[in-house]
Amino acid sequence: MSERSGKVQTVLGLIEPDQLGRTMTHEHLTMTFECSHVPPAPGDEGLAAAPIEMKHLHWLQQNPYSHQENLLLNQEIEAVKEELLCYRKAGGGSIVENTTTGINRNLPVLRQLAKDTGVHVIAGAGYYVDVTHSDETRKMTVEKLTDIIVSEVLHGADGTEIRCGVIGEIGTSWPITESEKKVLRATAHAQTQLGCPVIIHPGRDTAAPGEVIRILQEAGGDISKTVMSHLDRTIYDRQELLEFAKMGSYLEYDLFGTELLNYPFNLRVDMPSDSQRVQNLVFLVREGYEDRILIAHDIHTKHRLTKYGGHGYSHILENIVPKMLSRGITQNQVDKILIENPKHWLTFK
Numbered sequence: 001m002s003e004r005s006g007k008v009q010t011v012l013g014l015i016e017p018d019q020l021g022r023t024m025t026h027e028h029l030t031m032t033f034e035c036s037h038v039p040p041a042p043g044d045e046g047l048a049a050a051p052i053e054m055k056h057l058h059w060l061q062q063n064p065y066s067h068q069e070n071l072l073l074n075q076e077i078e079a080v081k082e083e084l085l086c087y088r089k090a091g092g093g094s095i096v097e098n099t100t101t102g103i104n105r106n107l108p109v110l111r112q113l114a115k116d117t118g119v120h121v122i123a124g125a126g127y128y129v130d131v132t133h134s135d136e137t138r139k140m141t142v143e144k145l146t147d148i149i150v151s152e153v154l155h156g157a158d159g160t161e162i163r164c165g166v167i168g169e170i171g172t173s174w175p176i177t178e179s180e181k182k183v184l185r186a187t188a189h190a191q192t193q194l195g196c197p198v199i200i201h202p203g204r205d206t207a208a209p210g211e212v213i214r215i216l217q218e219a220g221g222d223i224s225k226t227v228m229s230h231l232d233r234t235i236y237d238r239q240e241l242l243e244f245a246k247m248g249s250y251l252e253y254d255l256f257g258t259e260l261l262n263y264p265f266n267l268r269v270d271m272p273s274d275s276q277r278v279q280n281l282v283f284l285v286r287e288g289y290e291d292r293i294l295i296a297h298d299i300h301t302k303h304r305l306t307k308y309g310g311h312g313y314s315h316i317l318e319n320i321v322p323k324m325l326s327r328g329i330t331q332n333q334v335d336k337i338l339i340e341n342p343k344h345w346l347t348f349k
């Protein structure tokens, strides 16, 4: 049995699972998202280059990936610190910080934020999507990738002694690339060695989550300890959702606060509203999946911070929980989704 067994690993060290409290399982506190820049529509170049101002807020909310500066969340450490203090006041306890190699993980900043705010921060090991893989990463064998991921959990990442407490978000595209498949296999092998939680960013296709789970399963991964993120924009048909749910992973709705008419990464997608997300939670609870649901905001751009007129990290606690209760989800079920499920997922075997 390792020293991590039965514990949760934060950027400040091991804690007891009961110390976590209410937990957002998919957020970012510092990262860059230039890899996903979307060129502005013809005529919008001026807006895309303008400083972020109130009068442009609606445009920014509808075109968040077409504004280069908006993609630099790493410039907002002070604002994020203020938000985390508000999150604590709103009853939040912990945040899983999903930034992995490729989108500028910064572990010293995460540790400082945890120290300054008292919020438990759990950092992510591994690699984001293929477009961010370096040539060196692409050439690595599954064994080498496994060793790196294991080392990020056991010894620390990015040349620091700060240890990751989950593997992910592991990035996958659609179709899944060869380099991503190697990272998925390495993730499963590392999980087998460590008994740790895993979290996946699926490609933007209904078939993507199931395909990822099959690859992890074949490589020996523990699907019951794996989270499938971004279901909001990936599986919309209820029957397909139930088929996927049967595969046994955690089911994460993590884009709360995002209300976007045209989803630029897949224009066929109708991004749900928060009300529709809550309807999906009600559906899954009624179908018996209350032990598998996780929720979060996945803040990854500036405009979603309250400093820029966004909803911030406390939106779920302040606005979504009352809505869940008003739609028939019980307080006990809310506590499962925000406290018990994250706790079980994050505890090392």
Ligand SMILES: CCC(=O)NCCS(=O)(=O)O
Residues within 6 Å of the ligand: 033, 103, 201, 230, 233, 255, 265, 298, 300
């Ligand atoms: C790094 C943050 C991230 O990948 N968020 C998911 C965005 S989306 O794929 O759901 O648009």
